[in-house]
Amino acid sequence: MGFVLAALHILPWFVPSVLHIMIMIFLFTVMGQGWNILGGYAGQFSFGHSLFFGLGAYVSTLLFINLGLSPWIGIGFSCAAGIILGLFIGFLSFRYGLKGPFFALIMLAFAEIFHMVAMGWNAVGGALGLLIPLKGNSPGVMQFLDKEPFYFITLWMMVGSLYVVWRLEGTRTGLYFLATREDHDAAEALGVNTFRAQMMAMAMSSGMTAMGGTIYAQYLLYIDPDSTFGVVNSVEIMLRPIIGGPGTILGPLLGSVLLTPLSEVTRLAFQSYSGVYLMIYGLILVGVIMFLPDGMIGFAKKAVSRVGR
DSSP states (O other): HHHHHHHHHHHHHHOGHHHHHHHHHHHHHHHHHHHHHIIIIIIOOOOOHHHHHHHHHHHHHHHHHHOOOOHHHHHHHHHHHHHHHHHHHHHHHHHOOOTTTTHHHHHHHHHEEEEEEEEHGGGGTGGOOEEEEOOBBGGTTBSSSSSSHHHHHHEEEEEEEEHHHHHHSSSHHHHHHHHHOOOOHHHHHOOHHHHHHHHHHHHHHHHHHHHHHHHHHHHEEEEEEEHTTTTHHHHHHHHHHHHHOOSSSSSHHHHHHHEEEEEEEEHHTTTTTHHHHHHHHHHHHHHHHHHOHHHHHHHHHHHHHHHHO
């Protein structure tokens, strides 16, 4: 692991052409890890994580534009806003036993509500979105002339997210997440407070994803409702851990390494054909769910087990 980290730290000076791809890999690993905590470990499949992604992007951007608050501070407000909204939705859902496809649909519904509100509300830029004021090379407001700073910011955010999930696996809370995922009723019978476990997973998941939205906004310096709250981002976020291996530490990272370059290539190749990009993602999602329900890591574990026998 130490060798890999050392190699990643010197990569920008040897292969600068891959910086954008690497930033996207790291960023979507962070947000995929957020989805993984809720969907992979706690077993609550979300189809609307673009809700928290967009909220994080808009909160920090509006604070910067209207109040001049640095995104370094705004990212904390974005995280808090994501957690509050996540707990609100979680309370409405988990208190009344919504799970499976019903929870997935309520997440999608909330994401679409925020999408439509952002489209029609001029105070947040409406359909045209928001252009973040350029300050040149200003590290104090998270603006840089080169991509290297964002590379290291997202790299260490990714390392932090992997560490959080690694530590989570060995805690009582992590075991409660797994028990709730495997058998909700049996966990309740054994004394697990499944409602509390689900709420904790929701808070961690929403806060982590909202922080990713802030970094995304500062990296591109422009946001709009489609690029933040759109269903494409929900698919992008959840596909990483699903492909890599839901409920595993390295699943979101592996999925991001495999999917992000494909995403960039297909986006450019089919940009003239509306909808084709989403169709490809839909086929990937259906194929993975049908043939690799445990992701690449789960498939590799089964293959090793068969060879061992």
